[in-house]
Amino acid sequence: MKVSMEVNGRAVSGDIEGRTLLVDFLREGLHLTGTHVGCDTSQCGACTVHVDGAQVKACTIFAAEAEGAKITTIEGVAAPDGTLSTVQQAFQDYHGLQCGFCTPGMVMAATSLLKDNPKPTEAEIRHHLDGNICRCTGYHNIIKAIMAASGQEMPALAAE
Amino acid sequence: MPKDSGIGASSKRREDVRFLTGTGNYTDDINIYGQLHVHFLRADVAHAVLNGVDTSAAEGMPGVQRIFTGADFEAVGSIPCGWLITDRHGDPMQEPRHPVLAHGKIRHVGEPICAVVADTLAQARDAAEAIVLDYDALPAVIDMKDAIGADAPKVHDDLTGNLCYDWGFVEENRQAVDDAIKGAAHVTTLELVNNRLIANPMEPRVAVGEYNRADDFHTLHTTSQNPHVIRLLMGAFVLGIPEHKLRVVAPDVGGGFGTKIFHYQEEAFVTFAAKALNRPVKWTSTRSEAFMSDAHGRDHVTKIELALDAENNFVAVRTETYANMGAYLSTFASCTPTWLHGTLMAGNYKTPHIYVNVKAVFTNTVPVDAYRGAGRPEATFQLERVIDMAAHELGVDPIALRRQNFITEFPYATPVAVEYDTGDYHATMDKLIDIADFAGFDARRAESEAKGKLRGLGVNCYIEACGIAPSNLVGQLGARAGLYDAATVRVNATGSISVMVGAHSHGQGHETSFPQVISEMIGIPEDQIDIVHGDTSKIPFGMGTYGSRSLAVCGSAMVRAAEKVINKAKKIAAHLMEASEGDIELKDGRFSVAGTDKSVAWGDVTLAAYVPHNYPLTDIEPGLEETAFYDPANFTYPSGAYSCEVELDPETGHVKIERFCAADDFGNIINPMIVSGQVHGGIAQGIGQAMMEGCAYDSDGQLLSASYMDYAMPRAGDVPFYTVDHSCQTPCTHNPLGVKGCGEAGAIGSPPSLVNAVLDAINSGPGKKVAHINMPLTPSRVWAAMQ
Numbered sequence: 001m002k003v004s005m006e007v008n009g010r011a012v013s014g015d016i017e018g019r020t021l022l023v024d025f026l027r028e029g030l031h032l033t034g035t036h037v038g039c040d041t042s043q044c045g046a047c048t049v050h051v052d053g054a055q056v057k058a059c060t061i062f063a064a065e066a067e068g069a070k071i072t073t074i075e076g077v078a079a080p081d082g083t084l085s086t087v088q089q090a091f092q093d094y095h096g097l098q099c100g101f102c103t104p105g106m107v108m109a110a111t112s113l114l115k116d117n118p119k120p121t122e123a124e125i126r127h128h129l130d131g132n133i134c135r136c137t138g139y140h141n142i143i144k145a146i147m148a149a150s151g152q153e154m155p156a157l158a159a160e
Numbered sequence: 161m162p163k164d165s166g167i168g169a170s171s172k173r174r175e176d177v178r179f180l181t182g183t184g185n186y187t188d189d190i191n192i193y194g195q196l197h198v199h200f201l202r203a204d205v206a207h208a209v210l211n212g213v214d215t216s217a218a219e220g221m222p223g224v225q226r227i228f229t230g231a232d233f234e235a236v237g238s239i240p241c242g243w244l245i246t247d248r249h250g251d252p253m254q255e256p257r258h259p260v261l262a263h264g265k266i267r268h269v270g271e272p273i274c275a276v277v278a279d280t281l282a283q284a285r286d287a288a289e290a291i292v293l294d295y296d297a298l299p300a301v302i303d304m305k306d307a308i309g310a311d312a313p314k315v316h317d318d319l320t321g322n323l324c325y326d327w328g329f330v331e332e333n334r335q336a337v338d339d340a341i342k343g344a345a346h347v348t349t350l351e352l353v354n355n356r357l358i359a360n361p362m363e364p365r366v367a368v369g370e371y372n373r374a375d376d377f378h379t380l381h382t383t384s385q386n387p388h389v390i391r392l393l394m395g396a397f398v399l400g401i402p403e404h405k406l407r408v409v410a411p412d413v414g415g416g417f418g419t420k421i422f423h424y425q426e427e428a429f430v431t432f433a434a435k436a437l438n439r440p441v442k443w444t445s446t447r448s449e450a451f452m453s454d455a456h457g458r459d460h461v462t463k464i465e466l467a468l469d470a471e472n473n474f475v476a477v478r479t480e481t482y483a484n485m486g487a488y489l490s491t492f493a494s495c496t497p498t499w500l501h502g503t504l505m506a507g508n509y510k511t512p513h514i515y516v517n518v519k520a521v522f523t524n525t526v527p528v529d530a531y532r533g534a535g536r537p538e539a540t541f542q543l544e545r546v547i548d549m550a551a552h553e554l555g556v557d558p559i560a561l562r563r564q565n566f567i568t569e570f571p572y573a574t575p576v577a578v579e580y581d582t583g584d585y586h587a588t589m590d591k592l593i594d595i596a597d598f599a600g601f602d603a604r605r606a607e608s609e610a611k612g613k614l615r616g617l618g619v620n621c622y623i624e625a626c627g628i629a630p631s632n633l634v635g636q637l638g639a640r641a642g643l644y645d646a647a648t649v650r651v652n653a654t655g656s657i658s659v660m661v662g663a664h665s666h667g668q669g670h671e672t673s674f675p676q677v678i679s680e681m682i683g684i685p686e687d688q689i690d691i692v693h694g695d696t697s698k699i700p701f702g703m704g705t706y707g708s709r710s711l712a713v714c715g716s717a718m719v720r721a722a723e724k725v726i727n728k729a730k731k732i733a734a735h736l737m738e739a740s741e742g743d744i745e746l747k748d749g750r751f752s753v754a755g756t757d758k759s760v761a762w763g764d765v766t767l768a769a770y771v772p773h774n775y776p777l778t779d780i781e782p783g784l785e786e787t788a789f790y791d792p793a794n795f796t797y798p799s800g801a802y803s804c805e806v807e808l809d810p811e812t813g814h815v816k817i818e819r820f821c822a823a824d825d826f827g828n829i830i831n832p833m834i835v836s837g838q839v840h841g842g843i844a845q846g847i848g849q850a851m852m853e854g855c856a857y858d859s860d861g862q863l864l865s866a867s868y869m870d871y872a873m874p875r876a877g878d879v880p881f882y883t884v885d886h887s888c889q890t891p892c893t894h895n896p897l898g899v900k901g902c903g904e905a906g907a908i909g910s911p912p913s914l915v916n917a918v919l920d921a922i923n924s925g926p927g928k929k930v931a932h933i934n935m936p937l938t939p940s941r942v943w944a945a946m947q
Contacts, residue, residue: 017282033189034182036414038362039447043868046362074182084180092176095837099667100179101362101414107180122881129876133868135362135415136667138844138906139876141837 005069008076022066023047023058034074034104045132048105049073055112074104087111087149096145098136105132110146119150166680170833173672184412187366187383188444195440196225199284200272201291206300206524206861208266213274218290223283228275230263240397241489244638245498248328256316258488260425267315267487268524269863270452275429300524300861304482307521315487315522324485324520329502337515340476344467348550353934354538356459356855359531363414364445369430373438377405380431384410385420385664386704387696393423410694413666418530419454421706422491451866456855457531459484464542466550474565476513477505483520486527493529499637500535506574507543508585508621509565514575524861532845533908536624544620544912562621578625580797582890588823592801595883596821614808616921620912626901627712627796644791645714646700649721651784653770655763660692662702663714673831681722683749684762700787708901712796719896720788732765735776796892796900800824804913808921813943815918821883824905827891828898835902839884842906848874850914854936922946
């Protein structure tokens, strides 16, 4: 079947099997390999993207369900000249990533959170990231990065 | 004033930009023109005689290129174990054949039986469902003590039983230890489980095999922490491919934690099949496959006895441990519960008599091997738990008891065969007491109690041996490889530098921290220096990254190579300035002649090396590139003191971690930001082990915890902010940077204080007193223990 959508501002289409997941269409059909697959039970969040502005795990929907949708992936977050977004820059500044595999999902989830809640509390950030697993950072610097991206001071305990 | 570059600076990680923009190159991002996909049909029973495999229906299905079975690998080598253990009686361990695909017998759930290679992954999966297996199920052996019983079914029919080895360390100390325990004023005995874990790096394993028939050349792209180790093991022992015809590439790797050290069947399969089919073959693990095919970790059952004299001095430690090997010996499975565990049983304490017994057991479970810390968390947990228990039994302060027994003079030779070069255990304990605000604990406990909660404070120390390892020593102990590392410093004509290193970065930030060292040595900006790693065709023969060794071993090789480069560059500079070589100084990227105003820039010298018009060609060669191999003289011994503060709801058994503090001594530090990050991540994995992670099998050998819905990994809401400090620094005395490993410390040092804290909370209340709870301390376990 044929599917068409807008990905990172570009109109795209492809011939796919009906069972093709959105994440597989992005990775294999469009070669946008920044969106990662870390599990097969929709738990880890490494494949998080935005679909019409909403945060979605790209392994939870078929590509066909995204027909006509506007998709943003990690490749579409930085400015066209390569300047990192506020969230991306904060992740680098606060060492919010190590191996980098969960990072695209974390950035997409954090970006979504700050759009709806510009000054989230620590507890709200931790709650929002419940569907995104990181095995490297212990979350410490991810939380710091997101608080910094929202313009907040770090809690004293986190200052080290 | 913090530095902004070089050694000691928290330089931002350059690798982050590609990871943050989705432009990393992980193995699953590699797709080669013409590639086929393989799906492994895996065992869904734990133990069975495999009578036959009928692939006839599957072979005709759409897209199927070929279906491989165990029979295709009869002439192929066994997946090797890298370490021979000699048992208490001087006999070698039992070492079963480990086939690429099961043949004749199935030995664990998840073992690959058939490999379906098809044009697409979906076609391969569809075809696998049409394969018919003819097998007769056998009773499975899961419990270790059952497995070595007289009537237990044998995992391997050709072995004498399920005991891999019965190891005694130090066997000559056994009688002295027994005597010391008999004569002790007090003996504390603790039986405990070090729970089985699954490492779960977020990137599942992937392998892509390629073959070029014209050159008879193989390439394997794989998610590995050590591409040269894979080339050695797979080339020499499994497939018989000479090194010059085999390239192993480990590009960006999404976390390892030990489980990506080992050589796995899937790597050998795709390399073999790529030649057999003359097409690239790709395998990408699903997470479900990862749970039942990645080597698991820990899984020890231990009895430890700590004997004290009348003044509470430790006089002896005796342990008996059952260590699960799973169904086969993974690459380093045999050394993890022995040399990486027994040698740490002195901990931070001057206990004169120590004896460690380890019985390694085969069971019908996934192979068990090194996971972050590998043997050292198991040693630390039992020792630090039994010390806390002894303190409670004796009615003394757990910190005072530790302090009384601290080793204070260095170097210190332990009774378990290692020599600590340096350390200051009182300093890290003092620092911990400060950063964790012990003084305010009573007030916080009162606040908790006013809410109907219980509050506990747990403490522990740790020492670990990392920077693995002196080759001559490990060779005597049974290692089948050297454990040096290597680096090549290639200076380009314009002065920029590429450093090819044997270490592999899969989250550790080498691409940032290693250039900081070179920048400091030469005085040129960090961005003039690049690190190349992860490709056997580009780097010298290094042993990779595990055992917190990258900086201590490979970093030392890099320093030695850079020293050679600088020495040669000084000769060139001396020639250019018509001065004596002994008068040449290098500072801030300029060579000068001592006591004069003559100088030349780094770039002038490097250009001269490659455009040698005015050059001492009769004395030295053109070019500026040097390689060094570095074999460490000893392990490094990071140490520290950790504390955890918890609030416990006695109604539900739910534990909230309120504070976690770590005071570590890592010696000198290159990048404090990265070091803190390593400790954070290690602590989170320790929290996972202590509070929620547990790999569970039922008695039939079915893996019950085989997805993120069943295996509880720490999520953002399960952990607190951590307070970490590494200002206590006793530099390593035997490597050029004075550095110790920091990658595993957090996972080694954290579980005991978590358990100690929960027990402290429980025992501060009015209810039943509890001596021990086995990890993970889930609410149901805690609540049940309190009833």
